[in-house]
Amino acid sequence: MSYKITLTTHDQQQFSFACTEQQNVQDAAEAAHIYPPFGCKSGSCGACLGTCNTGEYQLESHTEAALSTEAAARGDILLCRTLPKTDLHITLPYDASAIQQTLMAPRVAEIIRLESIAERTLQVTLQLQDDPETGLAFEFEPGQFVELEVPELNLMRAYSIANTPNWEGRLEFLIRLQPNGKFCAFLQQATIGQQILVHAPSGAFVAHKQSLNPRCFVAGGTGLAPFLSILRRMAEWGEDHPTHLFLGVNKEAEIICQDELNTLQQSLPQLSVEICVWKPETNWRGFIGTPADALKIHLKNNPSADIYLCGPPILVETAEDIALKANIPADQIFCERFM
Numbered sequence: 001m002s003y004k005i006t007l008t009t010h011d012q013q014q015f016s017f018a019c020t021e022q023q024n025v026q027d028a029a030e031a032a033h034i035y036p037p038f039g040c041k042s043g044s045c046g047a048c049l050g051t052c053n054t055g056e057y058q059l060e061s062h063t064e065a066a067l068s069t070e071a072a073a074r075g076d077i078l079l080c081r082t083l084p085k086t087d088l089h090i091t092l093p094y095d096a097s098a099i100q101q102t103l104m105a106p107r108v109a110e111i112i113r114l115e116s117i118a119e120r121t122l123q124v125t126l127q128l129q130d131d132p133e134t135g136l137a138f139e140f141e142p143g144q145f146v147e148l149e150v151p152e153l154n155l156m157r158a159y160s161i162a163n164t165p166n167w168e169g170r171l172e173f174l175i176r177l178q179p180n181g182k183f184c185a186f187l188q189q190a191t192i193g194q195q196i197l198v199h200a201p202s203g204a205f206v207a208h209k210q211s212l213n214p215r216c217f218v219a220g221g222t223g224l225a226p227f228l229s230i231l232r233r234m235a236e237w238g239e240d241h242p243t244h245l246f247l248g249v250n251k252e253a254e255i256i257c258q259d260e261l262n263t264l265q266q267s268l269p270q271l272s273v274e275i276c277v278w279k280p281e282t283n284w285r286g287f288i289g290t291p292a293d294a295l296k297i298h299l300k301n302n303p304s305a306d307i308y309l310c311g312p313p314i315l316v317e318t319a320e321d322i323a324l325k326a327n328i329p330a331d332q333i334f335c336e337r338f339m
């Protein structure tokens with residue numbers, strides 16, 4: 001039995017394709033050469049989130065962090081875990097530009113910079129090799145992520161890109177060194193010139209340009225990376241969108257990219273930056289608490305905003321809850337969780 005699936009994007013573009021009862025919606029879309037953003041394809045990352053408006057379906061196993069019980073009860077789904085029982089109409093929280101029509105083959109890149117920029121945080125820069133079709137260029141939308149693969153170690157991890165598309169083929173990442181993390185162990189012994197594979201850009205965590213609302217960016221640690229990319233693009237294009245960035249760290253030694261943010265503020269005078277330290281160890285004079293705490297205070301005086309959240313699931317869920325309680329509509333809240 002085959003059903004008709006219709007996807008409607010945030011900018012009201014529609015994509016339709018057939019899906020059998022045994023197929024999940026993500027696989028069926030890809031079989032029709034429609035590539036909505038995805039990550040793990042196993043129900044654990046939340047990258048393939050959508051909302052089913054009409055139709056019946058079976059939701060296969062997934063983690064609570066990728067899709068909470070409450071969100072599932074509201075009709076939210078994960079495309080990679082949804083098997084149709086009828087025709088389905090699904091809305092997606094991003095524009096059609098985030099959906100690819102072809103999937104780029106992985107590109108080879110070399111590590112050209114590997115620098116510790118704060119406690120347990122690396123800044124990693126990759127140089128892509130020349131490609132016969134695209135040269136050095138690598139197209140992506142600021143805010144998106146790529147999967148980095150080390151084939152000989154059977155390692156693959158997704159990281160948000162921190163810089164903007166460029167003709168030099170450079171990709172920059174902020175990477176938190178997780179204790180016992182296999183990819184982090186690889187990076188700690190990696191050398192300049194070492195090769196790595198870069199997969200196609202994915203993800204829908206991009207700035208919604210049609211909205212005139214002020215933007216609130218809430219970042220936990222290296223969750224700053226997609227915001228850096230978006231802010232750098234805003235600076236390149238001279239965008240004057242009012243933007244408030246709340247960057248959270250546990251302690252002062254973990255603060256990252258302060259000089260970069262100061263530079264961005266010179267190009268973007270409408271950008272305010274609040275560094276939030278949860279448990280300061282010195283005479284910290286800035287905000288004490290989490291960026292979710294700072295957002296809560298901010299929304300009391302600024303009730304209209306688009307909210308962008310990136311970082312550990314607990315931070316994202318707390319801040320999302322705060323935004324919903326402040327009457328920010330759910331379709332103005334955009335989340336990217338670290339898994």
Ligand code: FES
Nearest residue numbers: 039040041046080
């Ligand atoms: S791609 Fe569906 S949850 Fe990760």
